[in-house]
Amino acid sequence: MKAIKSSRLKREARVWNSLNHPNIVPLLGVVSGKLGPGLVTPWYAHGNILQYLRRVPNARRESLCEDVASGLRYLHEQDPPIIHGDLKGANVVVGSNGRAALCDFGLSVILDSAPTGFTSFVVGSTLRFKAPEEFAEDLEGGSIPRDVYSYACIYAQTMTGDPPFHWHRTDPLIMHAICGGELPYRIDSIISRHNLGFLEPSWDADPTCRPTMSKICDTLGIPEVFSISHNSRFW
Secondary structure: OEEOOHHHHHHHHHHHOOOOOOOEOOOOEEEEEOOEEEEEOOOOOOOEHHHHHHHOOOOOHHHHHHHHHHHHHHHHOOOOOEEOOOOOHHHEEEOOOOOEEEOOOOOOEEOOOOOOOOOOOOOOOOHHHOOHHHHOOOOOOOOHHHHHHHHHHHHHHHHHOOOOOOOOOOHHHHHHHHHOOOOOOOHHHHHHHHOOOOHHHHOOOOHHHOOOHHHHHHHHOOOOOOOOOOOOOOO
16 A cells, blocks of 8 residues: 555545556555555565665566566556656556566646646656656656656666666755756666667657657567556546
8 A cells, every 4th residue: 555645645546546567567556544545456575676686686677678568568658648657667556477567646747637646857857867858947747758767777677786876975965967068877888788779768858859658669679559448536
């Protein structure tokens, strides 16, 4: 169970409960406990992807990254699209079958004409995974390209074991690097080791130049998973 503020819970549950995909953690229900209301999900014995890789360093890292890509493509292809907004290793869990799934939709945004009201990504999401445009003073709302930028960071971290901007140790240095156009990884060494030509375009300073998750999934040879959305509610 995940304890959460009641105002945020209703919103997160509404987004989360509409989803049905093998690479999206399912929402089982909403409960009220001593720590306040919380969301109930299945137990993922391996924890998040970073914990899993520390315990199982020989895991098939490419497959885990493909699972994340498949789940993210599913979110982006909803009608209207859903932006996760807080993609990082801590929000990717691994089940007993060794498959990865996305969780924590607390910063998600539904891109329709009636925004949820949670439109700022500067507060809450992890600095190292932020796209440079997230620091613009007049920025509002979410965008698919920002999720793509963060996904590429997850992919590189999963493959290398290093977090984005691992050579910078403090938040001010990281923020300065992002705003200055510095890439979160030494791209030449990653591409030469893993032949991942989609990474550099995913970190393009111009969001419109980044590939879609559909394009990335095609590049990685990930088949599309079709599922039927459900409309039940837990409140």
